[in-house]
Amino acid sequence: MDFEYKQKTNAERAKVEDLFDYEGCKVGRGTYGHVYKGKRKNRLNTDGREYALKQIEGTGISMSACREIALLRELKHPNVISLQKVFLSHTDRKVWLLAPELLLGARHYTKAIDIWAIGCIFAELLTYEPIFHCRQEDIKTSNPYHHDQLDRIFNVMGFPQDKDWEDIRKMPEHGTLTKDFKRSNYVNCNLVKYMEKHKVKPDSKQFHLLQKLLTMDPTKRITSELAMKDPYFLEDPLPSQDVFEGKNIPYPKREFLTDDDDDKADTGASKAGGADQSSGHNQPPAKRVRVMPPSTHIHNVQAQQQLQFSSSNIQTSTSSTYTSRF
């Protein structure tokens, strides 16, 4: 990768909290985010300047954020604060264990939600793979709806039939769901198939239990009391306090998931190179930059963008604006 470009993107990925003190200095809150008053942490930089840090939350780059940043960077006037830097911050939240009702906006945390999570872990123990692994976890704090995660769940489980989950229509995000998803995309998906691919037979006791744990309708999902009485636990090996009971750990070494797509992507790229040569274009001199597949290489860049403005000549007036906002 081109050195300069890499440096630049790395710099952009610097963490705002490493460069600025702003904790507890929130000075405003609006529709689009939070504003903090901050000072540089770097001691060499004792200019005493104050900066306004605006944090914009969201799963995507919203229209307003996009315009705000693009336009602010144009403004250069002593009476207008100037945009200094855009930070991209990231949150690493695992949503693989979230029950579908949560993803569809359920407001109450229930025991059934925990059972779903247990089902996810059980499946993972059976297959050595997180069953609903979703590449980029970027749940927006205010909005639980998570398209990619739901897509992943439906890809394993199939799209729920109306009769299987009648109350799905009452979910807060049901409208979004019907807009974003087509049942027909998941007709060939079901848990039997998925588990069979991982060598778990659909007539096995473990599969039956798993199916009861991973039931889409929370009201039909098995309870913990019932699950503990499941025939699976009467089967050898019987439950015990110490799962290994002094034996060697019989599991194969767990491999990290590699993204199939990226492997494919690499082959695609070499194909492209070939096409270039044969097309006989005059290629420019060597230094070619390659943008890595965004899904893997910009994976840190997530949900929140933080803008930062410096207040140049008008520090006092901006500060007072903030004070008055308190």
Place this chain on the structure above:
Amino acid sequence: MAMTVEWWKDKVAEDIYDTMRKKEQDNFTTYNCHSTQLWARRQLVDWISVIVENFNLDMTSHHLAVYLLDFFMEKLEVDTNHLYLLAIACICLAVKYEEHCEKRPRLASLNAFIPSHGLLDIRKYTASELRSMELTVLSYFNWNLSIPTCAQFLPYYLLVAVDNLDLRNGIPISS
């Protein structure tokens, strides 16, 4: 920005025009057709036009999207399977900058327009992939989307270039 306000008829039109000209010169970078993926350009630009037509997007978005695509590809190469993702990102950014929020095409509808293609292994792109690509493009342009394109100059020039007697298919061009 979208020409909802007809700036070229405004009192300060001349100032706006001067500012745009100046910005155009400040931004000026030559386009040398240096992309290693020039073979894909035609398809992608055609495709962007299809999207513009189908979603009834403004000419300014159209030109901005193609500008972003061209100058990005001039320097950077994306994975072959992400070429359409790049085009989608350029459209989305252009629309976000130029248009009313109602005009934003949904990712699912954009995905649906991606042609099946022998060379490429195209599947549907996810929202997070799109966001990553948008961010890649934005940071490449240092968030500068305020780029005057010919679509922005056109109405200003047309004002003096045509009058009510200039017809196209029997209809005054100026209308």
